Amino acid sequence: MSADLQTENSPENESDSPKPKKPPRELPQILHAKQGPLTRELLLEPGNFGLGLMPAKNKPDLVTSSVCGYCSTGCSLNIHIKDQEAVALTPTTNYPVNMGMACPKGWESLTVLKSDDRATTPLLRNESGKLQPIDWHTAATTFTTRMKAIQEKYGKESIAFLGTGQIPTEEMAFLGALTKFGMGMLHGDGNTRQCMATAVVAYKQAFGFDAPPYTYDDFEQSDVIVLVGSNLCIAHPIMWERVMRNPNSPEIIVVDPRMTETAMSATQHAAIEPKSDMALLYGIARILIEEDWVDQDYIKQHTNDFAEFSDHVQDYDLDRVSADTGLPKEQIEQIAKTIADGKRVSFWWTMGVNQSHQGVRTAQAIINLALMTGNMGKPGTGANSITGQCNAMGSRLFSNTTNLLGGYDFANAEDRKKVAEILEIDESLIPEKLGLPYHKIMEGILSKKIRGLWVICTNPAHSWINQGQARDILSRLDFLVVQDMYHTTETAKMADLVLPAAGWGEKEGTFINSERRFSVLKKVSPAPGQALADFSIFRLIADYWGCGNLFKKWTSPEAVFQMMKQLSKDQPCDFSGIEDYQAIDQSGGIQWPYPAESPNTEQQRRLFEDGKYYHADQRAKFLFEDPTDMPEKPSEKYPMLLLTGRGSASQWHTQTRTSKSAVLRKLYPKRPYIEINPMDARRLSIQPGDKVVVRSQRGRVRVKAFLTQAVKPGQVFMSMHYEATNQLTHASFDPYSKQPSYKACAVRVDAGV
Secondary structure (H helix, E strand, C coil), X not given: XXXXXXXCCCCCCCCCCCCCCCCCCCCCCCCCCCCCXXXXXXXXXXXXXXXXXXXXXXCCEEEXXXXXXXXXXXXXXXXXXXXXXXXXXXXXXXXXXXXXXXXHHHHCCCHHHHCCCECCCCEEECCCCCEEECCHHHHHHHHHHHHHHHHHHHCXXXXXXXXXXXXXXXXXXXXXXXXXHHCCCCEEEEHHXXXXXXXXXXXXXXXCCCCCCCCCCHHHHCCEEEEECCCHHHHCHHHHHHHHXXXXXXXXXXXXXXCCHHHHCCCEEECCCCCCHHHHXXXXXXXXXXXXXXXXXXXXXXXXXXXXXXXXXXXXXXXXXXXXXXXCHHHHHHHHHHHXXXXXXXXXXXXHHHCCCXXXXXXXXXXXXXXXXXXXXXXXXXXXXXXXXXXXXXXXXXCCCCCECCCECCCCHHHHHHHHHHHCCCHXXXXXXXXXXXXXXXXXXXXXXXXXXXXXXXXXXXXXXXXXXXXXXXXXXXXXXXXXXXXXXXXXXXXXXXXXXXXXXXXXXXXXXXXXXXXXXXXXCCCCCCCECHHHHHHHXXXXXXXXXXXXXXXXXXXXXXXXXXXXXXXXXXXXXXXXXXXXXXXXXXXXXXXXXXXXXXXXXXXXCCCCCCCCCCCEECCCCCCCCCCCCCCCCCCEEEEEECCCCCCCCXXXXXXXXXXXXXXXXXXXXXXXCHHHHHHXXXXXXXXXXXXXXXXXXEEEEEXXXXXXXXXXXXXXXXXXXXXXXXXXXXXXXXXXXXXXXXEEEEECC
């Protein structure tokens, strides 16, 4: 929350009085000792530090670096190790992503590993309904026996998994291969469906491959920065720092219904009516075409279907767009003029676009503006989707869900053959079609087509849209397995079997950040109790299932990385030129593509510099269609529109980790709250700090009222991080990406109830 909004009416924090700003906590004074000889040991050996982080005998103090495990920025953190224990961290000063900066979450990454509610032993629900400790042999035997029994009774497709964008790429690949090739599961998806599916589909359709084209340096090279549905200041604070470093005094245009922290710092804020962004973007395109403010040469040489797009946007004149968006005509014209005058214009979007009932076409409306103005492939330009989770990009390529490992197509025989040859498996083990997306898996449970579910490092009982229904659905499973760092997540509490997993800093692998940069995650601390790295759990399940021999080459994360390199070869994401983890570490991360034949060793690299895209004709496509109505509009019974989004830079998703830090808890409101405009508050007799009841057709929650001009009359806002919020949200989905539309639903607010 902006300091400008922190009045006596601000939501309640743990502390009763304001505290002066200071670093998150005092760091021990540890010498930056040079890294000595390294040893490589198996991760399962207690006390060992993956990637050779075991200090040599004469080096008692060590500082090494590892990539952060929260958001997609991919910051590098220096881990300070004393007596083989990670005791503190500081941001890496010379890393090209964060350059010595870290957000509060990053600073507290080690603290949350020490929480008392860590899952330290497998837990099995007994006959009396309580979870009780068991050993790993019992856990693995129970898992395989019950899952196989479900398959035998109801068919192969009766079990499914839900993965994550929070674990290393190598673990994702192992999970996807184990389930699809070894266990015979067809259906599996990840929580990246909730944040990035729209961007994936938009890029694939427009460019021919899921290819975010930018590098973070573009934040500093632009003279015009357009942010659509992105509260960058809160969601990706280190990226916002890059904007603040821009020497060009850029125009910053923010398209967002709320006066967010980012909008407060913009030079132009387009406070549109919710979900009218597509109409605005088409209206801007129409002005650019009418005024001939487009790059005709780029359009002719590198794109298809511009003439059809030009015809389409003729219906979006100023009168219509102003009426649809609620913006003055002059403001719409000013935005178009600013884009036209810019020499280096970059367009950025995040969840405000992706989490929409028409997210894909809205994202493509942004892409269309970049293409038609020639703002592609040059410094400071691009149609740039900012990823959510730390390894959502790894999930997009290697989770084996929406595409075959490495960006291949399950339905393509040649692709299946290539993957089978590289992995040395029988081609018949690879499914010939996609499994169900996330929401269809949930529907499959409801219809009893899916009876067993394996949930890995995600918390759908909190995070899935329309939470009450989601929990009801999960309760209907014959067998629910949850694999997580903590045994106290809302989903783990519902589980029949809990598998204790190592967290960030307790295992190794690679993450791929928003700008396509591989970075290395290192093991700097042993996992507590009997908790194992997800990689080791997958290895164990494979052996107990009886398909361990299928994965005989999958001996370590780095061994899997070498197979991933082979899978990537000749793909748009080719990174076959990366030698090993050490090469990534020494290079300050490496962006794909990085082919073996002609690796580009520049630290900052963007795609499409040659104007060649990944469709067969090497051209990008203009894609478009008319907007559709919001699935649930305000009504007489539910007259207000609920908006949702990130609450603070100190919170992360369902707060599974961030709530474990006393420092972070002091930086965000302790209890859920609702932002409401003072005009609505007066009409409803709501005073600052009052407890109010918010109702939707799905549920009711009691929260604290925060009066602010940041939301318009008729609209309210709640942070996504609190359990209460998804008791209200409406389960609607984009027709192309199947991504949930979390951002808008109809509610009523009542005082004193």
